[in-house]
Amino acid sequence: MIAKGYQFEIITDIGSGINYNKQGLNKLIYMVTNGEVEKIVVLYKDRLIRFGFELIENICNKYGTNIEIIDNTEKTEEQELVEDLVQIITVFSCKLQGKRANKAKKMIKELVEDDKDL
DSSP: OTTTTOOOOOOOOOSOTTOOOOHHHHHHHHHHHTTOOSEEEESSHHHHOSSOHHHHHHHHHHTTOEEEESOOOOOOHHHHHHHHHHHHHHHHHHHHHHHHHHHHHHHHHHHHHHHHHO
């Protein structure tokens, strides 16, 4: 990017590939819809968004923003399906773990409060 003389901003997100309410993604969509972005450059297609890439691509096309994918290595349908299933299972198992952790925290808090009352 520097060698090509592009002015750029790096936007990063950490989180689930099926979470559409990420700060970086929302910022990017805002910038695209305000005409602030000519080109989005990502290493892999699924780094922009895991599911729904075509939706983001259509939004970008409407606002005149190009998406450049650096590594366009084709994957077999089986590879894509397995990766998608792993992503979905990971997301839901994390949600389940989070619910368990919240239940445990709530129980501990209640026990501590009960202990204080005694």
